[in-house]
Amino acid sequence: MDSIETANPLLDLTQGVRSGRERLARWMAFICAAVTVLITGGIITVLLVNAAEFFADWPVWDFLTGTKWSPAIEPVEYGVLPLVCGTLIITAGSAIIALPLGVAAAVYLSEYARPRVRAVVKPCLEILAGVPTVVYGYFALVYVTPGLKSVFPTISTFNTLSASIVVGIMIIPFVASISEDAIRAVPKSLRMAGYGLGASKFSVIVRIVIPAAFSGIIASFILALSRAIGETMAVTIAAGQTPRLVNLLNLDETFLRPAETMTAAMVNIGMSDVTGDSLAYRSLFAIGLVLFCMTFLMNILGSWVTSRFREKYE
Amino acid sequence: MTVSQHISATTISHAGKQTGHVKDWVLLIVCLLSTCIGGAALFTLLGYVLVDAAGWLDWQFLTSTTSRFPEKAGIFPALVGSVYMAAMLLPAAMILGIGAAVYLTEYARANWLTKFININIANLAGVPSVVWGLLGLGLFIQLFGMTYGTLLVGSLTMVLLILPVIIIASAEAIKAVPDSLRQAAYGVGATKWQTISRVVFPRALPGILTGTVLSLARALGETAPLIMIGVPTAVFSTPSGPTDKFTTMTMQLFSWSDYPQPEFQYGVLAAGVVTLLVVLLLLNALAIYLRHRFQNKHE
Amino acid sequence: MPTPSNQAELPTASGANDPTFQVSPRSGLLQGIDFAATKTTASPPVITVRDLSFWYGRQQALFGINMDISEQSVTAIIGPSGCGKSTLLRCINRMNDLVESTRVEGHLMLEGQDVYGPKVDPVALRRHIGMVFQKPNPFPKSIFDNIAFGLRIRGHRCKQNIEENVEWALRQAYLWDEVKDKLNESGSSLSGGQQQRLCIARALATKPKVLLMDEPCSALDPIATGASRN
Numbered sequence: 073m074d075s076i077e078t079a080n081p082l083l084d085l086t087q088g089v090r091s092g093r094e095r096l097a098r099w100m101a102f103i104c105a106a107v108t109v110l111i112t113g114g115i116i117t118v119l120l121v122n123a124a125e126f127f128a129d130w131p132v133w134d135f136l137t138g139t140k141w142s143p144a145i146e147p148v149e150y151g152v153l154p155l156v157c158g159t160l161i162i163t164a165g166s167a168i169i170a171l172p173l174g175v176a177a178a179v180y181l182s183e184y185a186r187p188r189v190r191a192v193v194k195p196c197l198e199i200l201a202g203v204p205t206v207v208y209g210y211f212a213l214v215y216v217t218p219g220l221k222s223v224f225p226t227i228s229t230f231n232t233l234s235a236s237i238v239v240g241i242m243i244i245p246f247v248a249s250i251s252e253d254a255i256r257a258v259p260k261s262l263r264m265a266g267y268g269l270g271a272s273k274f275s276v277i278v279r280i281v282i283p284a285a286f287s288g289i290i291a292s293f294i295l296a297l298s299r300a301i302g303e304t305m306a307v308t309i310a311a312g313q314t315p316r317l318v319n320l321l322n323l324d325e326t327f328l329r330p331a332e333t334m335t336a337a338m339v340n341i342g343m344s345d346v347t348g349d350s351l352a353y354r355s356l357f358a359i360g361l362v363l364f365c366m367t368f369l370m371n372i373l374g375s376w377v378t379s380r381f382r383e384k385y386e
Numbered sequence: 387m388t389v390s391q392h393i394s395a396t397t398i399s400h401a402g403k404q405t406g407h408v409k410d411w412v413l414l415i416v417c418l419l420s421t422c423i424g425g426a427a428l429f430t431l432l433g434y435v436l437v438d439a440a441g442w443l444d445w446q447f448l449t450s451t452t453s454r455f456p457e458k459a460g461i462f463p464a465l466v467g468s469v470y471m472a473a474m475l476l477p478a479a480m481i482l483g484i485g486a487a488v489y490l491t492e493y494a495r496a497n498w499l500t501k502f503i504n505i506n507i508a509n510l511a512g513v514p515s516v517v518w519g520l521l522g523l524g525l526f527i528q529l530f531g532m533t534y535g536t537l538l539v540g541s542l543t544m545v546l547l548i549l550p551v552i553i554i555a556s557a558e559a560i561k562a563v564p565d566s567l568r569q570a571a572y573g574v575g576a577t578k579w580q581t582i583s584r585v586v587f588p589r590a591l592p593g594i595l596t597g598t599v600l601s602l603a604r605a606l607g608e609t610a611p612l613i614m615i616g617v618p619t620a621v622f623s624t625p626s627g628p629t630d631k632f633t634t635m636t637m638q639l640f641s642w643s644d645y646p647q648p649e650f651q652y653g654v655l656a657a658g659v660v661t662l663l664v665v666l667l668l669l670n671a672l673a674i675y676l677r678h679r680f681q682n683k684h685e
Numbered sequence: 686m687p688t689p690s691n692q693a694e695l696p697t698a699s700g701a702n703d704p705t706f707q708v709s710p711r712s713g714l715l716q717g718i719d720f721a722a723t724k725t726t727a728s729p730p731v732i733t734v735r736d737l738s739f740w741y742g743r744q745q746a747l748f749g750i751n752m753d754i755s756e757q758s759v760t761a762i763i764g765p766s767g768c769g770k771s772t773l774l775r776c777i778n779r780m781n782d783l784v785e786s787t788r789v790e791g792h793l794m795l796e797g798q799d800v801y802g803p804k805v806d807p808v809a810l811r812r813h814i815g816m817v818f819q820k821p822n823p824f825p826k827s828i829f830d831n832i833a834f835g836l837r838i839r840g841h842r843c844k845q846n847i848e849e850n851v852e853w854a855l856r857q858a859y860l861w862d863e864v865k866d867k868l869n870e871s872g873s874s875l876s877g878g879q880q881q882r883l884c885i886a887r888a889l890a891t892k893p894k895v896l897l898m899d900e901p902c903s904a905l906d907p908i909a910t911g912a913s914r915n
Contacts, residue, residue, distance in 0.1 A: 085798055089577050089808040097579040098493050104485030105494070108507050108553065111546055115517065118524030176420030184414055193421060200424050202666070204607030206636045207659050210643055211431045214651055244424045274409040295512070302514025304610040305636075309643050335516050335610070342519070342613045348528065356614075360520045364513065371512040375505070496785065566822035572783060574835040574887060575812035584834070589825050 119364055122357035126150075129351055135358060141315040141332070143341060143352040150355050152362060154315035158232070158331035161318065162307055163300045165236025165327065166243060170300075171293055173240075174247025175282075178289075181248065182255040183277055194249075201245040208238040209309030217310070230312025230330035238306050246296035254288020254381055255281060288381040294374035298367045304335035313340050334359050432663075438656035447657050451622045452638060456649035461658050464638035466624040467537075468606055468665070471634060474541035475548070475605060480598055482545070483552030487594075490553070491560040492582050511550040518547040519614025527615060534616030538628040543611050548601040555597025559590040592680035599673035603666050609636040635662045731756040731895065732777060737791035739772055741784065746772045749791065754895075771819075774897045778814040779807040795895070812839065815888030817898040821880035823872030823887075828864050831872045831883055835891040850890050858886035 127135065130150050138151015177197065181190050216234040220227050227233070258281050266276040282289070312330030315337065319325060332340075341356050450460025486507075494500040522543030526532045532539050563586050571581040587594075618633055619641030625632040639658045642650055730753035739747035746769050754760050762770050775781045776793055779800060793800050800810055824831050832851040841847055851868075855861040860882040864875070872883055881901055888896060 085795070085800065085802075085809050085813075086804040086806060088806045089812070090579075091806075094577055094579050097582075098489075101485050101489035101493055104482050105489040105503055107482055108486060108510060108549065109503060111521075111549070112506050112510060114525055115513065115521050118521055118528075119517075122524055173420045173423060176417045177424075179413075180417035180421045184417060196425050197421070200428055202603065202607075202670070203428065204609070204636055204662060204666070206607075206609045206639050206643075207662065210639060210655060210659055211435070213643060214655070215431055215434050241424050241427055248421075272407070272410055274413045277413065298512055302512075302516070304514065304516045305640065309640070335514065338516055338520075339610060339613055342616075343619075357520060357524070360517055364517050367512060367514055367517075368509060371509050375508055564822075566818065566820065567824060569780065569783070569818060570822040570824065570884070570887075571834070572780060572811060573778070573816035573818070574838070574891065575808060575814075576834075576838045577808050580838045584838070585824055 115364070119357055119361045122354050123361040126351065126354035126358045130355070130358075139317050141337060143337075143355055144344065148351075150351070150358070152334070152359060154317045155332060155334040155337050155359065156362075157317050158307075158311065158315065158333040158336070159301055161232050161326055161331055162236050162239060162303075162311065162333055163297055165232060166240035166300045167293070167297060169237060169240030170243045170247050170296060174244045174292065174296065175251050175289060177244065177248040178251035178255055178292075179277060179282070181252050183273075183281070197245045197248055200241055201243070203242070205242065205303060205305040206309070208242055209235075209306040212238040212306060212310035224328055226324070227328045228312075228330055230310065230314070231328050232311050232331045233327040235307045235310035236327070238310065239300050239303050242303070242306070243296040243299050246299055247292045250292030250295060250378070251285070251289045254285040254292070257288065257381065258284040285381070287377050291374045291377035291381065294370050294377065298370035298374065301370070302335065302363065302367050303333075304339060307333045308336040308339045311336065313337075334363050338363075435656045435659050438652045439660040442653040443657035443660055447654075448661065452620045452642075456645075456647060456654050459642070459650070459654045461635060461638055461661055463621050463624050464633050464635045464658075465661065465665075467621070467632035468634040468636075470537055470625055470632060471541050471544065472602055472606060474537060474628065475545045476598075476602065478541075479545045479548055479552055479601065483549055483598070483601075484556050484594060486549075486553045487556035487560055488582060488587075491557050492578070492586065507550050507553055511554060514610075515547060515608050516610040516614060518543060519611030521546065522611060522615040533629065533631075535618055535631045536629050537625050537632045539615050540612055540617055540632065540634075541628075543615055544605045544608065547608065547611060548605050551601045551604065552598055555601070556590070556594045559593025559597065560586060562593060563589045592677045595676045595680065596673045599669055599676065603669040603673075606634070606666060606669070607636060607662075609634075609640055612637055613640075635665070729756070730754055731796060733792075733794040734773075735792040735794070737773075737776065737789070737793055739769075739776060739781070739790075740788040741772075742786045747776070771899050774816075774899050777895065777897060778811050778816060780811075780816070782807050812891065813894045815891065815893035815896045817881070817884050817888050817896070817901045819900045819903055821877060821884050823875075823880050823883050826872060827869045828872050828875070828883060829868040832887050832890045835887060839891065854886040854890035857889050858882040860886055 135150055135152055137153065138149055139153050140149040140151045141154045142149045181194060185193060212234040213229075216237055217227065217229060217231065220231070220234055224233075262280055262284055263276055266280045271279070311333065313332050313336060314330040315332040316329070318329075318331065338356055338359055341352055344352075347353060447460045448465070449462050450458060451463050452461075453459045490500065490504060494503075522539060526539045526542055527534060567585050567589065568581055571585045576584070612634060617637055618631055619637050621631055621633045635658065639655060639662065642655050642658060645651070732752075732754040734750050734752040734754075737747055737750040738745065750773060762773065764770055772781065776789065777795070777800070781787050781789075789801055795810070795813070798805070824834060826834070829851055832854050833847050836847050836850055841850075852861060852865075855864065860879060863879060864870075864883075867874075872880065875883060885898075885901070
């Protein structure tokens with residue numbers, strides 16, 4: 073290359089501009105991000121290590137298939153099935169409420185509501201999820217259960233129905249928000265095709281839009297139910313502390329009586345005087361492990377379904 | 387029209403012809419009602435609790451400690467405990483959260499590690515709050531040997547709990563900054579850090595602050611993790627240092643819900659619930675205000 | 686066009702050069718054509734491009750460009766849209782480095798140094814080059830802070846010095862008279878044409894050796910374009 077002679081000295085292009093500070097900034101930021109990985113590692117380690125200690129004394133199989141949960145009262149037994157049953161009852165109950173209402177609300181927000189209405193209603197829905205769960209538990213105990221008594225006079229003070237109702241209300245925004253995203257992602261052209269063929273708005277929504285948004289709606293269900301499974305305070309306060317394995321077909325037994333969920337059982341152990349070395353203490357982590365696995369799998373499934381429906385239309 | 391189009395058109399239009407309008411209206415009403423019913427239910431419950439709190443929420447309630455006697459019971463130590471916990475967790479959560487968000491949006495290359503970190507954070511956001519309590523129990527108390535139920539352990543556990551949410555909200559805010567601004571900064575010869583700190587971050591600040599304040603509100607509403615780490619349900623004095631035991635409003639409400647007397651159930655508890663909700667309402671209002679104020683500054 | 690008097694480092698307008706450009710009819714892309722000046726240039730080339738090829742991933746965008754750009758001159762690159770003009774500009778100050786999976790072959794010399802050399806710091810490079818983009822992109826800061834940004838990141842701290850440079854830059858961009866009373870207002874409060882002149886002033890404030898302007902008036906109306914041309 074020709075060497076250029078200029079009156080000015082050669083430009084210095086190799087001086088690394090503040091490279092030390094730049095590298096420091098990058099490393100600090102990376103450490104912050106790496107902490108999140110450590111946190112997951114921490115959760116998994118803590119659960120596994122302590123659960124393993126528990127299973128050393130109380131075999132896994134007995135734990136997973138045992139039908140009695142009684143950590144404090146003799147005879148002491150650690151069978152998780154009644155707790156899983158309780159969790160399932162409340163999850164199912166809240167699903168019956170939240171899933172239809174959530175999808176219908178999503179349909180309203182995306183298909184009917186004008187933008188200004190939507191801008192107001194959407195945050196209002198989010199408020200439902202913002203109320204602390206202990207407050208929901210309080211509402212269930214103090215207002216919903218007495219209200220239910222007038223309809224079901226035989227209902228117990230602690231019952232799964234009122235817990236299901238408040239948890240259902242609480243997770244409506246989860247269903248509505250994600251379903252709405254899914255419905256809005258359906259291209260306008262599909263709707264236009266339906267109208268063009270002479271379909272009514274009802275037909276377009278029910279026969280075209282919702283089936284097209286189906287995977288997203290399912291994703292919203294999965295994620296909302298994962299939230300319901302992990303719900304603690306509302307069910308502890310409202311559904312009580314009686315672990316029972318229930319004949320689910322007997323509706324009276326299922327909904328009008330108390331039941332203990334996995335999360336409520338954890339709270340009850342945590343509230344009692346258990347020392348760090350006792351079996352009861354370690355059973356906390358065993359339940360926690362089961363709970364974590366359930367919600368983790370559901371979250372992964374939900375995320376995967378979500379990413380699939382997002383890819384479809386982008 | 388082809389045959390199949392003709393058939394489907396007939397089917398659809400047949401469904402639409404006579405009953406079409408009615409069905410349309412029914413669907414609209416069903417959807418509208420569904421949207422409102424949750425809010426209406428909550429609204430009703432809030433109404434009940436406000437009415438019940440009427441005689442009980444007074445200055446004495448706000449400044450006393452709890453007691454066996456409903457007339458004397460108050461929420462003061464719990465209120466202070468909540469505030470202290472919030473103050474302690476805020477700096478750590480913001481630094482870690484915003485730092486991680488900056489890394490993921492500005493520095494990270496699109497490789498498997500980044501993808502893994504992102505998926506991981508999304509999963510962490512869905513972990514039940516009680517499991518975070520177990521983490522605090524196993525890590526801080528068992529492993530690090532900290533004492534049960536102190537402000538330090540409580541704040542640390544809550545930092546971990548809200549971290550994923552802060553990261554996600556901050557990352558969204560940073561990603562929303564138009565790329566043309568970054569290009570302008572690089573074009574003038576700014577380094578990466580200069581671009582981030584002087585151009586991107588100020589522009590993303592409203593979103594970041596909003597996300598932070600909302601995460602704080604979430605932290606103040608949590609109970610289960612604090613139970614797991616042994617936070618007492620009642621303390622009789624306000625904590626004076628990070629190693630003091632403390633309680634929060636949520637824990638206090640939980641403990642009061644055990645008292646069967648109607649004065650507690652319908653009086654003291656109601657007052658406590660209203661206090662907690664007012665605090666959260668103020669926080670949410672703050673979030674909205676922050677977003678508006680910073681958005682209008684240099685738009 | 687008026688010639689700023691004592692700014693030796695700025696490319697100034699002159700009627701001197703009239704390089705001949707050709708665009709290949711085949712693909713509309715700038716191809717390996719030697720751009721030769723029709724008049725002898727008074728000063729040696731500041732920028733020399735030799736066999737420059739550029740890829741976005743697998744898509745090749747520049748095919749063996751050869752070009753000399755002289756000091757103290759205005760060089761215009763003209764061609765149909767999509768032929769690679771922006772790409773070439775962005776190679777000069779290595780803004781293309783910010784895009785993932787790009788590849789460069791060939792040489793691009795700024796005052797004899799290969800800007801793609803192994804030891805070159807792109808940030809240092811960009812501090813000698815100014816750029817004005819197609820759409821105005823003022824920072825969400827005040828007018829003053831927009832211009833001062835380039836100075837401040839270079840470590841300038843003297844307030845008076847910065848103020849002088851800001852005023853000088855705004856005068857160069859023919860914007861001073863319009864904004865001198867509202868320097869603290871937001872840059873975005875200006876009209877489109879004013880914003881673009883603000884961006885020009887921002888680029889000029891650091892007195893770069895080379896000023897790259899990527900279709901700066903394509904987003905503006907004709908009146909604003911006229912003002913900007915000046």
